Amino acid sequence: MRGDGDGWSTSPGGIRHWGRFGAAGLLLRAPLPGGGSAVLLQHRAPWSHQGGTWAIPGGARDSHESAEHAAVREAWEEAGITADALHVRAERLTMTAPSGWTYTTVVADAAGPLATVANRESAELAWVPEDEVSDLPLHPSFATAWLELRAVPVRVRFSAEPVLPLPRTVEITDRGFFWVSATVDGPGDEVSLDAPADELAVTLAAVLAGVGPA
Structure with missing residues (x-):
């Protein structure tokens, strides 16, 4: 059952969206050598x-696919990114249409900027520093979604080792996404990189008020 999602979903008034069962895309972040995060854009x-604009790898969901499965598959097909090279952190429904069509953005991390292989749907692929994404001519739908998908960089202070060796994206309910870029000694609770994302989110929520952006 591959490819049965290809086709248009039409809303009243004739507005069409690609994907008979909706669509999904992968927002993949990675740490930059000099600090901060980069986002893989197509x-x-x-x-x-909307040729010539920038967005994330994505496309139609097949009838048997979850949003996560579809987004990871599209990242492989359009950018050559393998599932074992990323860690899914969250999902966000970023668009709906009267037809019932939806677009889900799947948010994930990689250990570093990964090598990519573009297919015919891409003029190029690039790891763009997070604070430069808005400077590009973005696909209109992605431009709207980016307002709630962008991660706030944060330098979290923990009281003891281990220091997190890998930056990661954390979603905190009602507060959005945060990019954990560093940890140093100071007030706070010890947390392991292996902690579940929801556990880390609870820890961050408890200390963010006294931390602020990096």
Whole structure:
């Protein structure tokens, strides 16, 4: 059962969205050598819908797929990113249509900027520093979604080792996404990188008021 999602979903008024069962995309972050995070973006091929704009790898969901499965598959097909190279952190429903069509953004981390292989749907692929994403000519739907997907960098202070060796994206309910870029000695609770994302979110929520952006 591959490819049965290809096709248009039409809303009243004739507005169409690609994906008979909805669509999904992968927002993949990785740490930059000098600090901060980068996001993998796709420069859409000129012949494609909204060609020439930038967005994340993504596409139609098949009938048997979860949003996560579809987003990870699309990242492989459009950018050559393998599932074992990333860690899914969250999902966010970022668009709905009267037809019932939906677009889900799956948020994930990688240990570093990964090598990519573009297919014919991409003019190019690039790891773009997070604070430079808004400077690009973004796909209109992604531009709207980016306002709630962007992660706030935060330097969290913990009281004891281990220091987190890998930055990661954490979602805190009602507060959005945060990028944990460093940890240093100071007030706070010890947390392990192996802690579940929801446990880390609870810890961060408890200390963010006294931490502030990095």
